Amino acid sequence: MSDLTLLVTVAAITYLSxxxxxxxxxxxxxxxxxxxxxxxxxxxxxxxxxxxxxxxxVLPAASTIAAVIAAVLVTPKRSxxxxxxxxxxxxxxVELIV
Amino acid sequence: xxxxxxxxxxxxxxxxxxxxxxxxxxxxxxxYRRGWQKDSGSVSFxxxxxxxxxxxxxxxxxxxxxxxxxxxxxxxxxxxxRGQDEDASAxxxxxxxxxxxxxxxAAAIGVFGMLYGAAAQPLxxxxxxxxxxxxxxxxxxxxxxxxxxAAGAGxxxxxxxxxxxxxxxxxxxxxxxxxxLGGDLRRLxxxxxxxxxxxGLALATPSQADRTLVRSGLVAYLAWVSGTAIGxxxxxxxxxxxxxxxxxxxxxxxxxxxMVRSAxxxxxxxxxxxxxxxxxxxxxxxxxxxxxxxxxxxxxxGGGGE
Numbered sequence: 001m002s003d004l005t006l007l008v009t010v011a012a013i014t015y016l017s018x019x020x021x022x023x024x025x026x027x028x029x030x031x032x033x034x035x036x037x038x039x040x041x042x043x044x045x046x047x048x049x050x051x052x053x054x055x056x057x058v059l060p061a062a063s064t065i066a067a068v069i070a071a072v073l074v075t076p077k078r079s080x081x082x083x084x085x086x087x088x089x090x091x092x093x094v095e096l097i098v
Numbered sequence: 099x100x101x102x103x104x105x106x107x108x109x110x111x112x113x114x115x116x117x118x119x120x121x122x123x124x125x126x127x128x129x130y131r132r133g134w135q136k137d138s139g140s141v142s143f144x145x146x147x148x149x150x151x152x153x154x155x156x157x158x159x160x161x162x163x164x165x166x167x168x169x170x171x172x173x174x175x176x177x178x179x180r181g182q183d184e185d186a187s188a189x190x191x192x193x194x195x196x197x198x199x200x201x202x203x204a205a206a207i208g209v210f211g212m213l214y215g216a217a218a219q220p221l222x223x224x225x226x227x228x229x230x231x232x233x234x235x236x237x238x239x240x241x242x243x244x245x246x247x248a249a250g251a252g253x254x255x256x257x258x259x260x261x262x263x264x265x266x267x268x269x270x271x272x273x274x275x276x277x278x279l280g281g282d283l284r285r286l287x288x289x290x291x292x293x294x295x296x297x298g299l300a301l302a303t304p305s306q307a308d309r310t311l312v313r314s315g316l317v318a319y320l321a322w323v324s325g326t327a328i329g330x331x332x333x334x335x336x337x338x339x340x341x342x343x344x345x346x347x348x349x350x351x352x353x354x355x356x357m358v359r360s361a362x363x364x365x366x367x368x369x370x371x372x373x374x375x376x377x378x379x380x381x382x383x384x385x386x387x388x389x390x391x392x393x394x395x396x397x398x399x400g401g402g403g404e
Contacts, residue, residue: 011233017264018292021271041357042370043393048350067344075355087348
């Protein structure tokens with residue numbers, strides 16, 4: 001299999017999985033719809049953990065830890081912009097100190 | 099100001115979504131108008147109100163409304179917010195897809211695009227590496243592919259891994275689909291932008307999920323392809339890798355916070371995070387799927403401890 005064929009096949013699998021999820025599969029109803037509605041909060045909390053520790057599950061650099069702590073501290077404000085700003089600020093502060 | 103918009107599905111008539119006697123609608127003073135549209139056999143609906151109402155309250159109401167059956171009508175969820183409707187400034191919320199939010203996300207995606215470009219260029223060469231980012235647009239898939247090829251894996255192993263990694267799209271699509279308007283063709287086009295970050299931003303603004311998905315998706319796509327081009331050209335990215343690595347957990351913390359609208363949702367978020375960590379610890383090969391499994395397990399009935 002040539003590199004070009006491999007890349008095109010990978011792209012096809014990736015796009016078809018996206019399209020299938022929002023077009024081919026039937027719409028969720030009833031209890032399944034309720035379950036789907038409950039997914040986002042735990043899903044993004046899970047992705048946060050995954051992005052934090054990585055697939056090899058190691059403690060990240062101190063600056064990354066500070067960024068996440070700062071972000072968590074401002075979550076009661078429920079502003080994504082503020083969360084990102086706090087996270088980046090936490091990262092920069094620790095980078096400057098360490 | 100749009101209060102509700104969506105498509106209840108082909109098996110529900112407009113009458114099933116009669117909202118005049120709804121606890122929120124009935125309390126709104128002054129004019130509001132409601133529009134219905136038949137589209138491909140299904141009913142799309144939108145309710146507009148000229149009054150200023152806290153965006154987060156509207157978002158919560160719309161989300162709760164979608165999440166329940168027409169017969170249940172989320173009475174409990176709405177009742178929790180009684181008394182807040184008139185207070186326009188009680189809980190202002192920033193637009194999650196604003197420029198201030200998108201810039202750091204795009205920068206982080208661009209940096210990872212650079213890293214991918216630098217890693218893939220020796221394997222595929224300059225043009226195929228660029229082409230891969232143009233036609234795939236998935237950091238998880240592309241890094242997995244390059245990592246496996248660099249480790250000596252064959253094409254079939256790569257394709258299997260890509261399939262497994264892409265299973266996450268089913269969960270992302272299921273979550274965002276109820277908020278996407280229009281017919282199959284429109285959803286087919288919009289699905290190109292279905293990645294973790296854009297879905298999170300879209301779910302944070304359920305009444306404008308389409309627009310947010312496309313807008314943030316375009317920004318992410320341009321950042322990813324541009325970053326790859328710079329990486330292929332040998333851009334110095336090592337010094338930026340640290341801050342880029344920090345942006346993604348911070349982004350997902352912020353998105354999770356936006357999705358948490360009740361104590362139950364908070365508990366589910368905690369359960370999802372814990373399940374993901376345990377899965378990663380005991381089953382490292384599950385890396386790409388662990389967060390999806392964690393999210394779905396926590397969403398199951400009883401997953402939040404209630």
